[in-house]
Amino acid sequence: MVGFHFKNNRWYSDGVALSKIAEKVGTPCYVYSLPAFEAKYKEVDQAYRPVPHLVAYSIKTNDNLSVIRALLKLGSGIDVVSGGELFKARKAGAPPDKIVFAGVGKSDDEIAYALKEGIRYFNVESIPEVEAINGVAQKMRKTAPIAVRFNPDVDPKTHHFITTGKKETKFGVYLGDVDKVMKVVRHCRSVHWTGVHAHVGSQMIQTASVGRAAKIVEKLVLQLRREGFPIHTINLGGGYGIDYHGENPPKPSQYARLVVPIIKRLNATLILEPGRYISGNSGVLLTRLLYVKQSGTKTFYIVDSGMGELIRPALYEAYHQIAPLEGPQKAVQKVDVVGPICESTDFFAKGRKLPLMKRGDLMVIFSAGAYGSVMGSTYNSRPLPPEMVVRGNKFSVARSRQTWQDLVRLEKIFD
Ligand code: LLP
Helix, strand or coil: CCCEEEECCEEEECCEEHHHHHHHHCCCEEEEEHHHHHHHHHHHHHHCCCCCEEEEEECCCCCCHHHHHHHHHCCCEEEECCHHHHHHHHHCCCCHHHEEECCCCCCHHHHHHHHHHCCCEEEECCHHHHHHHHHHHHHCCCCEEEEEEEECCCCCCCCHHHECCCCCCCCCEEHHHHHHHHHHHHHCCCEEEEEEECCCECCECCCHHHHHHHHHHHHHHHHHHHCCCCCCEEECCCCECCCCCCCCCCCHHHHHHHHHHHHHHHCCEEEECCCHHHHHHHEEEEEEEEEEEEECCEEEEEECCCCCCCCHHHHHCCCCCEEECECCCCCCEEEEEECCCCCCCCEEEEEEEECCCCCCCEEEECCCCCCCHHHCCCCCCCCCCCEEEEECCEEEEEECCCCHHHHHCCCCCCC
16 A cells, blocks of 8 residues: 555554654654655646646655655656755756756856756746846856746635735736736847746645636737747646645646646646645654643643654644554544744644553654655754655665754854
8 A cells, every 4th residue: 555554553654664664763753655756746647648748846845865766767857946956856867858947036056057957947937037047048158948937816725825826925927017028038138938837826725726827827828929939838836735634635637627728729838846746645754752741731742853843833834633653543632742842833733632642652743745854944953854765565764864963064163
């Protein structure tokens, strides 16, 4: 069985009992099921089979090299948002022509690096960025392929902190500025405008926003083509939601039903940048219960990981399912599950009904494969946890646990 499942009174990742991994490398630790990543990637890829397309996995969700490598082997492209991510993608073996580069604040150095590597194109997010890319490309005597990211002003109906497609956010070029963009691109001899990009938000649990954005993009592409720009790539970003807590999100094929006819009409190539859909439920975080603390009527489960490993509950009030790694799963008492960090936002769950547990018991925090480890920090000088990968009955260390030595490696004492 692929992914995470409960069998013989304990939680497994594929064929490996999670307790076995926790005992081997300790806690906290991330566990990724490579077959789960692959299955999710294939779902998206297959949904879009009727049109020429590239599924560019968004590595901002999980940039572990082993994960990237596994997806590359299936033919995946990669969506990067920084020079560092581009470096990691290349390190994992991504072919440059399958890499797209988004982000509102690319530095000249990052632009030059991407041009040197020969990426497929830049997702450009503002008019000054078109000019900056043009300048760098000119100096390097290269032509930079670009897709302009427009802000479609569509509400993705998700948490306001992960809404990107509304006009008040910093992302993409305001739709009313199309004429200005055309004017600037006409003057920029070292950029070649080939695509239009629109991403409306993350963790969407309905398809209508994507449908609306795709229609806006279609109109725009027709207008640009009339004006002489050879737009043949449509990038509709990512954002497909996952089940954290019974959301029942749409399947990729349901989005595809809205998008495919438009891509066919335009006779274009589609690029997608799904992240969370591929990685979210393909990873978990393992942690150990350090103390059961009774405080008046409240019960705290104090665990050995916290917002340094997984910041989503603190940042977005995100819900992550939590369960004992083995034994009875029946929830009987309300507890707060909190970490060891000196912050009151350092929690995984508040007032959550969980089974009775005791000091030393192991727990699994689900849906931690996306925006988990990548958003980690060493706040309170707590080393980053290891990342383990599982395939079948085998597991392996994909990133080692940081050491206290690592924490001081880049420092010099100024005396
Ligand atoms: N493409 C672009 C241009 C994006 O801005 C994003 C995400 C993606 C693709 C991938 O979106 P996905 O398929 O993963 O929804 N840290 C937040 C989510 C931030 C999303 C940022 N942009 C969280 O933990 O919920």
